[in-house]
Amino acid sequence: MKSITGKTTVCGVMGKPIEHTLSPLIHHTIAAFTKADLAYVPFLVEDSQVEAALKGAHALNIRGLNVTMPHKKAVMAHCVALDPLASQVDAVNTLVWTPEGYKGYNTDAMGLRRALQHQGIAYQGKNIAILGSGGASYATVVSVMNGAKSIHVFNRTKAKAEALKEHFQGKCPVPIEVYGLNEGARLPIDVVIQTTGVGMGELMGQIPEGSLALLEQAQAAVDLIYNPSETVFLKEALHKGIQVMNGFDMLFYQAIIAYELMHHVTLGEHLIEAIYRALLERIG
Ligand code: NAP
Numbered sequence: 001m002k003s004i005t006g007k008t009t010v011c012g013v014m015g016k017p018i019e020h021t022l023s024p025l026i027h028h029t030i031a032a033f034t035k036a037d038l039a040y041v042p043f044l045v046e047d048s049q050v051e052a053a054l055k056g057a058h059a060l061n062i063r064g065l066n067v068t069m070p071h072k073k074a075v076m077a078h079c080v081a082l083d084p085l086a087s088q089v090d091a092v093n094t095l096v097w098t099p100e101g102y103k104g105y106n107t108d109a110m111g112l113r114r115a116l117q118h119q120g121i122a123y124q125g126k127n128i129a130i131l132g133s134g135g136a137s138y139a140t141v142v143s144v145m146n147g148a149k150s151i152h153v154f155n156r157t158k159a160k161a162e163a164l165k166e167h168f169q170g171k172c173p174v175p176i177e178v179y180g181l182n183e184g185a186r187l188p189i190d191v192v193i194q195t196t197g198v199g200m201g202e203l204m205g206q207i208p209e210g211s212l213a214l215l216e217q218a219q220a221a222v223d224l225i226y227n228p229s230e231t232v233f234l235k236e237a238l239h240k241g242i243q244v245m246n247g248f249d250m251l252f253y254q255a256i257i258a259y260e261l262m263h264h265v266t267l268g269e270h271l272i273e274a275i276y277r278a279l280l281e282r283i284g
Helices: 023-034 045-059 076-078 086-089 108-118 134-145 158-168 211-215 232-239 248-263 269-283
Strands: 007-015 038-044 066-069 094-098 103-107 127-131 150-155 174-181 191-194 218-223 243-245
Touching: 007 023, 007 045, 007 094, 023 038, 023 066, 045 103, 045 248, 066 248, 076 103, 086 103, 086 108, 086 134, 086 243, 094 218, 103 248, 108 134, 108 158, 108 248, 127 211, 134 150, 134 158, 150 158, 191 211, 211 232, 218 232, 232 243
Parallel strands: 007 038, 007 066, 127 150, 127 191, 150 174, 191 218, 218 243
Antiparallel strands: 066 094, 094 103
16 A cells, blocks of 8 residues: 555445455455555444444545445434335445435445356346345345246245345345245255355355255355355355355345445446456465
């Protein structure tokens, strides 16, 4: 990072914990490629301080903030406006400074859609299984709902999958079926998207229950986890010889979209590809 001056644009990411975030590296890499003068700072914010953090950040003219766990829902109440996609996903991961306050966006859904395109994984006309029904699952539904044939959500706590279905009632143009983890899908599944935390951190080396059966007839498997780059779920999919994608591309594209929103710029495809290669070498 270049030295900070009075002209430096300040942005950041807020969450708890925040020490392992890759967002500063990604945003500073984009800034280096675009020759932008940016300082992008991680902020540890307690649950009780979300409103105060946004008021302070706005007063300090912090131009954009990414929001990560556990604050993606809590910030919504403190936005002066919400982008329709953020309302659809029911979470905000990007805040853009406006004179009145922050406008909330969600770039996870479009980030995943661009990642699928980038890797040539087709969801159009396919039966999609989604493992999990947390925040990442909602973003995944929004990613694929315009084009998929049907969506099948599997979750350990079935009531949460039912709540997801309820949230998308009247908003999702294709049928959503919900299941417990070990219930079989009512249709043969073409693409399986793994959105639970099983396979990373304390759950490293594990695979979500029921996922092997779902992979049986699938042509592609996606895991939103990017560390490790190959979860047991993806190893099993590779073993079956089907197409796979980890969470790196989604992480990358959600950051690209967030950067474009925060700085009111559009990055060209060649530039995006060069930034992608540079980051893949470091963290992919
Ligand atoms: P979340 O809201 O906390 O949801 C967690 C989900 O995982 C829930 O469906 C939960 O099921 C399930 N789960 C947790 N432990 C489980 C276990 N032992 N067995 C079965 N299911 C289990 O989290 P999130 O925000 O959706 O994030 C989930 C994952 O997506 C994380 O790994 C995160 O890193 C990844 N993610 C990646 C990106 C990216 O850019 N690549 C973006 C967002 C998220 P219950 O409902 O039963 O608790």
